[in-house]
Amino acid sequence: MNEALFTATYEQYWSRLYSICYFTIGSREAAEDTVTEIFLSLWKNRDHAVIDNMEHYLVRAAKNLSLKYLVRQRKMDAALLRMVDTLQGQDLYDASDHPLKVKEITAAAREALALLPEKTRQIFLLNREEGLTYQQIAKHTGLSVKAVEYHISKALRALSRSMLITLLEFIRQTS
Template sequence: MALGAAEPEQTLAGTGHSNEFDGFVRSQRETLVRFLHRRTRSADDAEDLAQESLTRLMRYRGHAPETWMALLYRIAVNALHDRSRRAASHFDAHHVSLDDEAGELAANEPSHEQRTASQQELVALQRALLRLPQRCRQIYLLNRIEGMTYTEIADHCGISVKAVEKHISRALRSLRERLGAFHTEVES
């Protein structure tokens, strides 16, 4: 009998091929999965390909039982090649599985509450800075924002390094007091 022509279902029932085919499928499934797993990236892919291969083999259940093994493995290899071609054409290697990487896909952005809290802290810091005496604020900002050293600030402002230290110390103490009160209000 030719490989392309399958016997009608009625003929199978009478010959016992149907029960024999079911037994063949059950006996070959695990072996087929192992065969495919050696050629794929994952056990899930092997399981999927085995299922696809066995489903395709159903078309040939009317053929002689001695042809089923060769057909099954030819179908499996073809399914494997089809999947590889499909993966290459769809750039599957560049896709990220949401199941595997879901934890890593968490947004890097802060939550709404965090953004609101940061904005409130920024406003409180701005108010505290504006309450500093002008010279003290200027020296503090030159150090913290402009990144100037105490010596550079002293040269820039025409004062001693000791005076710069005193202004920075005064600014830090004042900011700590004012922002400490802010954090106490926020936490309560």
């Protein structure tokens, strides 16, 4: 595949692939990243890839990568929720010489939540503090379940970044 053919393929299929990814993932940024990943892979493998039907190949790639993204995201969200649940009300280390306590992690998480858009924060708190399911939150807020998933994922990403920064500071202090 030469550069002109690649450019023509990109221009012809980009918006269709984006639509597929966005419909599946529900995030503009993630959909754009996924489409970019598809075209990067196509370009990298241009010399040895044998593609009989370009449209079929690209659509299948968009669907597969979107589903992989969702699986990865759900695993990360589940792991973060387990971490938050485990850390709540417990010291990070039992040894008294370690300065980092769960209170500091919780404070960092609260600060991260305070910086979120109001709707995202409210949805996250309905799930984590009120115990509402995604379906119940969707009904309560008038949003789709997919929109609720998006807001909770956004909150979890902010929390994970905040916790990671706090933990890195702890590691730096104790090294």
